[in-house]
Amino acid sequence: MISLASYLGISMVLFVTGLTVMIARKNIVAILLGIELILNAAALNFVAYSRFVTNNLDGHIFSLFIIVVAAAEAAVGLAIVIRFFQIKETIHVDEATQLRN
Amino acid sequence: MEYTIGSIAPIFLSPVIAFVINAFFGRKLPRSGDWLACLSVFISFIFSARIFSDFVFGQYATDFYIHKTFTWFDLSYGTTIWNVDMGIYLDNMAAVMLLMVSGVAFLIHVFSTWYMEHDAKHGKFFTFLPLFTSAMLGLVLSDNLFSLFIFWEIMGFCSYSLIGIYVEKEKAGDASIKAFMTTRVGDVFLLLGIVALWMTLGSVNYVDIYAAIAEGKFAGQTVLGVSLATFAGLCIFLGGMGKSAQFPLHVWLPDAMMGPTPGSALIHAATMVAAGVYLSLRMYPLMVLGDLTWFIAVIGAITAFMAATIALVQTDIKAVLAFSTISQLGYMMIGVGVGSYNAAFMHLITHAVFKACLFLSAGSVIHAVHEQEMPKMGGLRKYLPYTFVAMLFCTLAISGIPFFSGFVSKDRILGDALYYGFMAGQNPLLAIVPILGFAGAGLTAFYMFRMIFMTFFGENRAHKHVDHGHGHAAAHDDHGHGDIHHEHLDFRSNVPLLILTLFTLGFWYAGTMTGQSWGKVFGAKTEWFKVLVEAPKVEKFIGLPREPFTGVDSRVKTEFPKAHYEHQTGYAGPNPDEHKLHTAHVIGMWASIFIAFSGVFLAFAMYVKHWIKPWAETFSGITTLLKNRYYFDNFYVDIIIKKGLLGLNRGLAYIDMGIYDRYIVDGWAAVNRVLYKSSKWFDNVIIDAIGVDGTGVAVNLFNLVLRIVQSGKIQFYFIVLITVLASYIWTLNV
Numbered sequence: 001m002i003s004l005a006s007y008l009g010i011s012m013v014l015f016v017t018g019l020t021v022m023i024a025r026k027n028i029v030a031i032l033l034g035i036e037l038i039l040n041a042a043a044l045n046f047v048a049y050s051r052f053v054t055n056n057l058d059g060h061i062f063s064l065f066i067i068v069v070a071a072a073e074a075a076v077g078l079a080i081v082i083r084f085f086q087i088k089e090t091i092h093v094d095e096a097t098q099l100r101n
Numbered sequence: 102m103e104y105t106i107g108s109i110a111p112i113f114l115s116p117v118i119a120f121v122i123n124a125f126f127g128r129k130l131p132r133s134g135d136w137l138a139c140l141s142v143f144i145s146f147i148f149s150a151r152i153f154s155d156f157v158f159g160q161y162a163t164d165f166y167i168h169k170t171f172t173w174f175d176l177s178y179g180t181t182i183w184n185v186d187m188g189i190y191l192d193n194m195a196a197v198m199l200l201m202v203s204g205v206a207f208l209i210h211v212f213s214t215w216y217m218e219h220d221a222k223h224g225k226f227f228t229f230l231p232l233f234t235s236a237m238l239g240l241v242l243s244d245n246l247f248s249l250f251i252f253w254e255i256m257g258f259c260s261y262s263l264i265g266i267y268v269e270k271e272k273a274g275d276a277s278i279k280a281f282m283t284t285r286v287g288d289v290f291l292l293l294g295i296v297a298l299w300m301t302l303g304s305v306n307y308v309d310i311y312a313a314i315a316e317g318k319f320a321g322q323t324v325l326g327v328s329l330a331t332f333a334g335l336c337i338f339l340g341g342m343g344k345s346a347q348f349p350l351h352v353w354l355p356d357a358m359m360g361p362t363p364g365s366a367l368i369h370a371a372t373m374v375a376a377g378v379y380l381s382l383r384m385y386p387l388m389v390l391g392d393l394t395w396f397i398a399v400i401g402a403i404t405a406f407m408a409a410t411i412a413l414v415q416t417d418i419k420a421v422l423a424f425s426t427i428s429q430l431g432y433m434m435i436g437v438g439v440g441s442y443n444a445a446f447m448h449l450i451t452h453a454v455f456k457a458c459l460f461l462s463a464g465s466v467i468h469a470v471h472e473q474e475m476p477k478m479g480g481l482r483k484y485l486p487y488t489f490v491a492m493l494f495c496t497l498a499i500s501g502i503p504f505f506s507g508f509v510s511k512d513r514i515l516g517d518a519l520y521y522g523f524m525a526g527q528n529p530l531l532a533i534v535p536i537l538g539f540a541g542a543g544l545t546a547f548y549m550f551r552m553i554f555m556t557f558f559g560e561n562r563a564h565k566h567v568d569h570g571h572g573h574a575a576a577h578d579d580h581g582h583g584d585i586h587h588e589h590l591d592f593r594s595n596v597p598l599l600i601l602t603l604f605t606l607g608f609w610y611a612g613t614m615t616g617q618s619w620g621k622v623f624g625a626k627t628e629w630f631k632v633l634v635e636a637p638k639v640e641k642f643i644g645l646p647r648e649p650f651t652g653v654d655s656r657v658k659t660e661f662p663k664a665h666y667e668h669q670t671g672y673a674g675p676n677p678d679e680h681k682l683h684t685a686h687v688i689g690m691w692a693s694i695f696i697a698f699s700g701v702f703l704a705f706a707m708y709v710k711h712w713i714k715p716w717a718e719t720f721s722g723i724t725t726l727l728k729n730r731y732y733f734d735n736f737y738v739d740i741i742i743k744k745g746l747l748g749l750n751r752g753l754a755y756i757d758m759g760i761y762d763r764y765i766v767d768g769w770a771a772v773n774r775v776l777y778k779s780s781k782w783f784d785n786v787i788i789d790a791i792g793v794d795g796t797g798v799a800v801n802l803f804n805l806v807l808r809i810v811q812s813g814k815i816q817f818y819f820i821v822l823i824t825v826l827a828s829y830i831w832t833l834n835v
Contacts (some may be wrong), residue, residue, distance in 0.1 A: 019823060023816050031815075093815055 008047035028084070028091045031067035034075045053085045108148065109189055110692055112199060114143040116235035123228040132214075133224035138231045139210045145238060146207045149199040156196035157629050164194035168244055169648045170520050183303070190244030190307050193633040194446060198241045198379060201450050203456045205371035206234040208597035210376050210525040212461050212545055213363040215593035216468060219554030222266050226361060229266075233259035235266055237372035241379070246295045246305040246337075249380065253291070253344065257284050263364040264357045283353035287343015296338025299326050306829065307383060310644040314386050337384050342577075345377025345430045348404040352733050355429055358419040362464030365419060369426045370457035378433045378449050385442060386639045398438025398534045408546035413551070414727040417473050420465050421552045425499060426456055428541055432514055435538055441517035442636040444510055447610055450630075451506035452457065455495040458601035462492040462741025465594060467554060473480055475552065480561040485588045491598035496553050498605040501697040502548035502830035508693075509607040515539060516689030517682075524681045535689075544695055546700025554708035 018037030021030055043063035050059025081091060088095050119141030123134040156165070170188030177183050210230060217223045236259060240252035258281075267310025298305050301322050302313050313319060314330075322329035329730025341347070346354040354374070358365050368374065381388065381397065388394055405428050412424035429452045465488040466481060467473055482489040498505035515538050522535035523525060588595065610630050706712040716751065729735065798812060810821070 019819075023819050023823075026816075055175075097813060099813075 004048055004052040007044060007052075011041045011044040013046065014038075014044065026091050026093050028081050028096075029078075031093060032074060032081070034079075036070060036074065039066055042066060104152075104169070104191070106169075108151070109169075109191070109242070112145045112148045112152075112203070113235055113239045115141040116231035116238070117571065120228060120232040120235065121573040123224070123231070127224045127228055134226055135214045135217075135223065135227040138227045139207065139214065141231050142203060142207045142210050142234055145234070146200075146203040149196075149203040151239075152191065153196045155238040156191075156193050157633060162637050163193065163633055164638060167648075168189065170306075170588045171242065171649065185247075186245070186306065187248050188244040188306075189242045190486060191242065192637075193244045194382065197239050197446075197450060197630075197634065198375075199238060201242060201453050202234065202237050202371050202375075205601070206230075206237075206367060206452055207222075208601055209363050209371070209457060209461065211593055211717060212366075212464070213361075214590065215478065216363050216464050217361060220361070223362070225266060226263070226364065229262045230364070231366065233263065233367055233372055235515060237376065240376055244306055244308070246298065246307075246310075247292060249383075250288075250291060250295060253340075253376060253380075254288065255377060257281060260284075260357065260368050260373050262362040264370065266360055266364065269834050270359070273359040276353075276359040280353040280357050283350050287340045287350055290336040291340025291343075291380075291571075294333045294340065297329060297333045297336065301329055310384075311386060311637055311639040312644070314390055315639040315641075315643050319390060319684050328391065330387055330391035331393065332391075334384065334387045334393045335396070335478040336383055338388065338393060338397060341377035341728065343377070343402065344380075345374050345434070346427050347377070347400050347430065347434060348407065351404060351408065351427045352730075352737060354425040355420055355730070358417075358423050362460055362467060365423075366457045366460030366464070369460060370424065370453045372425060374430055374748075375449055375453055377714045378430065378437065378445065379545050381434065381437045382442065382446055382449075385437065385636050388437070394438045395527070395531055396438070398435055398518070398531065401431045401434025401436075401438055401520075402534040402537040402541075403431070404428070405435060405541040406544075407431075409541040409548065411727050411730050413544060415548075418466065418475050418478075418552060419460075419473055420545035422456070422459055422463055424458075425545065425549065426452075428484075428545060429456065429499065429511075431541070432511055432538065433517050435534060439517045439534065440636075441514050443631050443634050444513035444517060446634050447630055448507075448510035448514055451498065451510045451610060453606075454496040454601055454604045455661045457493055458495045458598055458605065459499070460602070461557040461598050462488045462495065465588070465598065466492075468594075475555040477562055478556045482556070482557040485557075485601060487588055487590060487595040491595075491769075492557070492603045493553060494602045494605045496549045500549050500570050500701060501542055501693050502546075502608050502701075503694060503727070504608045506605050508609055508697075509611040511542065512690050512693050513686070515542060515693050516686035519689045519692075520682050520685035524685055539692060539696055543696040543700040546697040550701045550704035551708055553656075554704060558709055588743075603812050730772075 014037050018034040018041065021034030021037065025031060025034070043066045046059035046063045046066070048059075050062075070085065084096065086093050107318075110397045115139070119134070119137045122137060123130070127134040168188065168190050170186040173187040176185060177182075180343060188518050207567055213230065216227050218404035222227070233256060235468040236252045240256070243249040243252060254587070261277045261281040264280050265273050267273045295305055301324070302309060302318065304310075319328070319330045324332040343350045349400045354369070354660065357368055360368070388397060408427035412421050412428065415421045415424060429448070433445045433448050433452070436442070466478065466485060469485055469488075470478055470481070472478060472803065484520055494505070498507040501508045515535065518535040518538050590596070703713075708713075
């Protein structure tokens, strides 16, 4: 039987990977991917705790919500990225300086 | 007849409306709205005549009156009810007065439309004339001293405006200020008297005052150490002295002739000067209670005699009339003082009629010869026949010639004065009252006929071209060159004079040709004047209910009383012996007839036949004294004003500028300067340097730090976020 620690380990790996991608990469699409990874890590944590600690369906429902919100967020984020690319012809995150000053 | 607001208010309101319209739209109206003024006063006259006929011929009793009130404002607090009432009080005296004021004023208005026709001040004149009339009518209608005071002051203002109507002349301006300030001296006392009554009685209503007198509410009340009745009565009489130009305060009236002549007629005859006597008559029970009648009689006697002597040497036709007005007002005050209530009021009425006529005639003369100095006139009776007739009749009336109105009224005053001075057991010093009165009567006959003889008889001393009737249009065109032309009967210039002349005949007032008990021309009812007008019997006023202003009158009317002249008694006298009184009247009548005729004869001898040299040449010292009017003006200006008031002024100026200004105002400025400096320091250092600039510096410092943090690199934010979260979680665990 797979233990809770294994799930948390996978979740931690996913979270750290996402965080690293978010901080290290300059590509906006990559940053969005990192965010997705972090959200998935959180969803995995919810499901794991739900299964092993509380033993009810609360965590499941919560993770379903996270998936839905992540999908919506990705759609909005990708739309912004496309518009950004149309204007700047790049998706380098340091070029997004319109709000400065 | 019923009396409602609709039948009384128009008397007072219609001239007010004319005033308002003329004041604001007079320039746009044809003839500056003089027809409107005339019309409004005529409406007053119609309503007054209705009341008069109702009171006099409607067979009412002597003590019949109408009193209607409404609440002007309400000063009630808690359970104390204190309404300030206004209203109207109409008795026989007020009814006669209303008819006289509105009638004379109407004729003066009509005359003015002719007299002022080509005058630049036409519009202004016809603005103030109806206001003046309405103020006098309102004063007569007033039921309390307070509203009387309001109208009193409106009249003061109107007289100020009418006297000073030619503001571009310095003398006119000075005269108007003098009239205003001199009457103001009396007005202050009047207000003081009203306040004293208000404080102690809580009301200044005539009816309340009469009732308070009857109930003995005045007993034991004192103001400033004197009894209330004496204090209030004296103050009110001083107010009347100012308005009616009595002895020490008479100086304004001769100067008041600076105004247009019809204006003088209104001021000197019908309205303003009558107000003082009217007030004294209204407050007669108070004067009796305050034991002031001897004072009134003495002041009246001094005024009557003094003004008559001054009038002897005046050469200005209007100055003669002005001083004769003062003198006649003195007779009215004698009448009030000696308890001859009815005769004093009759003299007020008869004087108003003949003095208005005299002033209008003088206006007619001045209009014709463009001259006011009598030595430059003479022989005018050929050119101004109608004016001559009017003026002659009025002069006969004022001189006290039998069959004329002045004889009827003045003779009765003098008869009562004779009784008062010699037979009533008074202080023997009060014999001065009839002595001065009779002397003044002789002088009156003399100076009035002197005026007539100098103006209308003898040769024309004007040395002007006289146009004998042909080429009238040309004469009119040459008006300014001083041509005298024959006067024609004109509806506006002569007819008012002739109407007034008609009423200088004595029987209108007395019912008898002589004013005495023989020679009756009509029945007893024609003696309406002395029967219907009598001093208020105060005990009848106790506990009478008030009627609402808008309601219909419901008092019981009684039959015309069958009274007799012989029953005419003094109000205050201790049951005067009627036989003695009658004797006094008979002696007085013959004495005044003799004195009047000798005055006329003296004038005739001096100014027509030149048997005697005019005494201006014989007694030059006295003449100088009289020409300078006993130096009253000099006394007031040089001594009271220059020595007294200017010194006071300087003292006050020192207090104002030396003490108040220097120490208090400048001291306050110094305090303010220190406050200003400290607040400036506070502002500059604390608020500006530390507060405002300090904020900027602090923001700058924050800026330096935040600029590093706010790099705009999103991944840097992530690092910070994670670091903070991690360190937070780490802290929780530790």
